[in-house]
Amino acid sequence: MISWPAPFLPRIPGTGPTLHLYDTSAGQVRSLAPAGRVFTMYVCGITPYDATHLGHAATYVTFDVIQRAIRDAGHAVRYVQNVTDVDDPLFERADRDGVDFRDLARWEIDLFREDMTALAVLPPDEYVGVEESVPMIAGKVLELLEAGLAYRLPIPGADGTDIYLDLASEPTFGKVSGWSREEMMAVYADRGGDPDRPGKRDAFDPLLWRGARAGEPAWDGGPLGPGRPGWHIECTAITLEHLGIPFDLNGGGSDLVFPHHEMSATQAFGLHGDVTFARHYAHQAMVGYHGAKMSKSKGNLVFVSALRRDGVDPMVIRATLLDHHYRTDWEYTDADLERATARLDRWRAALSGNAAAAAEPLVATIRERVCDDLDTPGALAAVDDWAQESLAGKGTDPTAAGVVARTLDALLGIRL
Numbered sequence: 482m483i484s485w486p487a488p489f490l491p492r493i494p495g496t497g498p499t500l501h502l503y504d505t506s507a508g509q510v511r512s513l514a515p516a517g518r519v520f521t522m523y524v525c526g527i528t529p530y531d532a533t534h535l536g537h538a539a540t541y542v543t544f545d546v547i548q549r550a551i552r553d554a555g556h557a558v559r560y561v562q563n564v565t566d567v568d569d570p571l572f573e574r575a576d577r578d579g580v581d582f583r584d585l586a587r588w589e590i591d592l593f594r595e596d597m598t599a600l601a602v603l604p605p606d607e608y609v610g611v612e613e614s615v616p617m618i619a620g621k622v623l624e625l626l627e628a629g630l631a632y633r634l635p636i637p638g639a640d641g642t643d644i645y646l647d648l649a650s651e652p653t654f655g656k657v658s659g660w661s662r663e664e665m666m667a668v669y670a671d672r673g674g675d676p677d678r679p680g681k682r683d684a685f686d687p688l689l690w691r692g693a694r695a696g697e698p699a700w701d702g703g704p705l706g707p708g709r710p711g712w713h714i715e716c717t718a719i720t721l722e723h724l725g726i727p728f729d730l731n732g733g734g735s736d737l738v739f740p741h742h743e744m745s746a747t748q749a750f751g752l753h754g755d756v757t758f759a760r761h762y763a764h765q766a767m768v769g770y771h772g773a774k775m776s777k778s779k780g781n782l783v784f785v786s787a788l789r790r791d792g793v794d795p796m797v798i799r800a801t802l803l804d805h806h807y808r809t810d811w812e813y814t815d816a817d818l819e820r821a822t823a824r825l826d827r828w829r830a831a832l833s834g835n836a837a838a839a840a841e842p843l844v845a846t847i848r849e850r851v852c853d854d855l856d857t858p859g860a861l862a863a864v865d866d867w868a869q870e871s872l873a874g875k876g877t878d879p880t881a882a883g884v885v886a887r888t889l890d891a892l893l894g895i896r897l
Contacts, residue, residue: 497555501853503854505738522558522561524732525716525732525733527589528568531782533784534785536734536768546893549891554852572697624752637679642706643692654685742762796896801820
């Protein structure tokens, strides 16, 4: 599957410091330097049954800034992202709309690419769909089954079997989230789990392979029988195939901490034994609208594409997202766009003068703020101060505006 065009990443003077980022699994801010010559990261992608909303955009902009900071520190990056183009919500939406699920997925993936391009998000090196990966994923499930780490359950009223991971054989379960079983149970069913499935050895055993049902899309699973992959195993398998383990950073929205990232890591342990899955976990907080988390199930969505159609500058959207710390839940209102529009207008005015305040202190401050657990609101505030000083006529450097413009582009992805 192809990704989207990579924006030009300008050079700026000097080299950035090491990024320090909160590690969900460790429960503290830790250094995020690559263990090898190349920094490796995996961020969970979309299920393409609807357009990109601001919650999605916040996640991909956050990990874009992380990638920019890593590159600014002098490291190469290898970035993999998946697309869950085999999943119940996609099939259900396609049936509702009377279209083939592959056509719906293609339309929404194309729109996602357009949104990411408009927001100047650096693309992944490997953009991997589940459907194209089914044989590879099925092979990983078979490995777990043959090792005695998974088991079959008959499908009620149908031929064939479902296959589940046996968590009793996985001592690492719970290490990523650090949650109690009570905390897990409170969200498991709402996040794709089936704790009440009769015959499961443990309520949390994750589905690895869903055997074929009448009226549902199915693929050849070889010895597994016809069916399709479960949700969590797709990311385990794609990561193993395209990055290898251990890799440096696993990321996504905070609603993926459990069960998705927990299960992905647990399954990898089953396949590779006592090997770390990801060295660091980072998660974007939720974006709300009208009093609740922005989600497709609630219908309280603000789409990036709709804002763009209404004439909103994509850089205003990006600045709006960066004005909220990635680990803090927040609720969107139209006032967010108004503030960001006024802010970028001031920045453009400061950048268009014949002289401006010195660039070097601002470049250092932006680097410092970004590398301090992605304090992007602090970075934006520093640019505000620089713009105010420049517009007040206190700056005398005729070259500063160019350096600042390149820095905003390179580190924050804001192109003015």
